[in-house]
Amino acid sequence: MPASLSATGFEKARMFLLTQARPLERALYRHEFEGTAVEEVAEALAPYQNDNGGFGNALEPDSYLMVSSVLDTTIALAIHQRIQTPADHPQIVSAVQYLLETYRPDQGIWPIRSEASPDSPGGPWWQADDLDALITSFRGCRFNPTAEVVGYLHTYKQHVPSDFLAMATDRFREHCRTHVSQASMHDLRCLRCLLDSPAFRDQPHLQRELSGQVNTMQVQSIESDPSRWNSYCDRPFEVIDSPDHALVPPLGNELVNLGIAFQIQSQQEDGSWAVFWDWGGRFVEQWEQAQLAWKGVLTERTLRVLKAFGRIER
Numbered sequence: 001m002p003a004s005l006s007a008t009g010f011e012k013a014r015m016f017l018l019t020q021a022r023p024l025e026r027a028l029y030r031h032e033f034e035g036t037a038v039e040e041v042a043e044a045l046a047p048y049q050n051d052n053g054g055f056g057n058a059l060e061p062d063s064y065l066m067v068s069s070v071l072d073t074t075i076a077l078a079i080h081q082r083i084q085t086p087a088d089h090p091q092i093v094s095a096v097q098y099l100l101e102t103y104r105p106d107q108g109i110w111p112i113r114s115e116a117s118p119d120s121p122g123g124p125w126w127q128a129d130d131l132d133a134l135i136t137s138f139r140g141c142r143f144n145p146t147a148e149v150v151g152y153l154h155t156y157k158q159h160v161p162s163d164f165l166a167m168a169t170d171r172f173r174e175h176c177r178t179h180v181s182q183a184s185m186h187d188l189r190c191l192r193c194l195l196d197s198p199a200f201r202d203q204p205h206l207q208r209e210l211s212g213q214v215n216t217m218q219v220q221s222i223e224s225d226p227s228r229w230n231s232y233c234d235r236p237f238e239v240i241d242s243p244d245h246a247l248v249p250p251l252g253n254e255l256v257n258l259g260i261a262f263q264i265q266s267q268q269e270d271g272s273w274a275v276f277w278d279w280g281g282r283f284v285e286q287w288e289q290a291q292l293a294w295k296g297v298l299t300e301r302t303l304r305v306l307k308a309f310g311r312i313e314r
Contacts, residue, residue, distance in 0.1 A: 003261035004311045005303075012271030013299050020272070021296025024048075024059075028300050031083055032307065038085050045076055045091060053094030054102070054114075061290035061297070063113070064122040064283070070102055070110045074145050077152045078193065087156050096159040099149055103164075108171030109141040110149045122290070124280050142175040143187035151194035154202065173206055180213060185234045188218045192239075196246070211246075219250045229262055232277045237263040241301075242308040260311055263302060273298040 005013075017029045027044035030036040048059040054068025055076040063071060073095050080092055103110055113126070116134035120126040128134035135141050150172050153160045183191065191214045194200055195207065223233040236259030240247060248256055268274050272295040279287045306312050 002257050002311065003264050004313050005264050005267070005306050007313045009264070009267055009271070010303070010312050010314070013267065013303055014271070016271035017296060017299055017303075020270075020292065021299065022293055025296035025300040028079070028083075029303065032300075032304050038083050041079065041083055042085060042089060042091055045079065048072065048076065049091060049094070052101075053096075053098035055095065058290070058293070061293040062123040062279075063126060064286050064290060065113065065115070065120075067114055068098060069113045070099065070145050070149065071112050073098055074148045074152065077156075078148075081152070081155055081197070087158060092156055093159055096153070096156050099153065100160065100164065103168065105167075105171075107140070108168070108175065109135070109146045111135050112138055112141050112145050121283055121286055122279070123277075124282065139179070139182065139184060139187065142172075142179050143183055144190045146172060146175070146190070147187070148190040148193040151197035151200050155197055155199040157199070169203065169206070173209075176206070176210060180210070181217075183214075183217060185221050188214060188221055189239070192218065215246060215250060218247060222247075222251065224255055226258055226262055229259075230276060235259060235262070237302075237305065241305050260306070260309060264306070264311070268295075271299070272296070273302050 014029070017026055021029075024041070024044040027036070027041045031038065031041050045055075048055045048057045050056055050068045052068055054070070055072040056068040057066050057072075058064045059072040059075050063069060065072075077092065077095055080089065085092060099110065102114070111131060111134075113131065113134060116126065116128040116131045118127050118129060120128070125137070126134070128137060138144055150169060153165055153168065157165055180191070191210065195211055195214060201207065218239065221234045222236055222239055223229060229235045236251060236256055239245075240251070240256055240259065263273070266273060275291055275294045275298065279290075303312070
């Protein structure tokens with residue numbers, strides 16, 4: 001019989017979210033499980049949005065920047081898209097404007113961050129001599145975050161000049177033709193966000209060009225050996241978020257069920273799910289705060305995905 005989170009485990013996770021997680025993850029939990037209004041989630045997101053429309057303020061806990069970044073802005077838009085916030089919501093309108101202003105037409109990309117230095121706070125992957133060096137380390141940002149941004153611009157295209165949308169999409173297609181075979185684990189996740197975007201269905205040619213290759217590469221990227229799931233890797237549960245996910249058939253139900261069972265067994269004593277990476281001993285005080293924030297992020301997502309699979313005893 002497939003594994004399920006016990007009623008006790010669910011209650012412990014619920015109490016962790018309501019007492020120790022950030023207000024945002026609490027609001028997301030209440031929206032998903034208690035049916036609270038979308039606006040409550042928007043109110044919890046509001047402190048992360050800056051005057052220029054972009055999101056920052058460590059919305060992505062590992063980044064730990066207060067200034068706006070494309071990364072944090074995509075996280076906010078992913079939340080709005082998931083909870084189906086009306087497209088004319090002021091947070092969405094100003095976030096899209098920020099994305100229009102941060103595009104680099106000479107490279108055809110969105111830089112994942114707005115600044116970088118050798119002492120950038122956060123994970124060691126954010127440390128770089130300057131922003132251009134950081135962009136290079138993220139394989140030119142051609143897919144992470146550019147693929148995801150293109151998806152949101154199609155989702156909210158009423159706020160995007162049509163000529164800009166056509167130009168950015170064409171440039172992105174060029175990247176796909178020349179570089180998609182080199183996509184990393186996180187590149188593939190951004191490509192998946194794009195392909196799963198309902199609004200992107202108005203690009204059937206690009207869908208056909210990308211979907212088969214991305215599916216194949218992502219299946220190959222997912223670690224199938226459970227003995228390695230305690231290390232940093234693409235675990236099935238990190239990718240698959242519902243029984244209808246496009247990768248369920250090629251991965252197979254057995255591996256998906258193993259991933260769900262592993263996640264359930266990984267619940268911590270305090271009811272949370274813990275991070276499986278660290279900052280290498282740097283920025284100890286900030287890492288403690290980020291770690292707690294991540295526990296809330298991972299716990300909220302775990303409950304949401306288990307609910308989608310019908311794997312919570314209630």
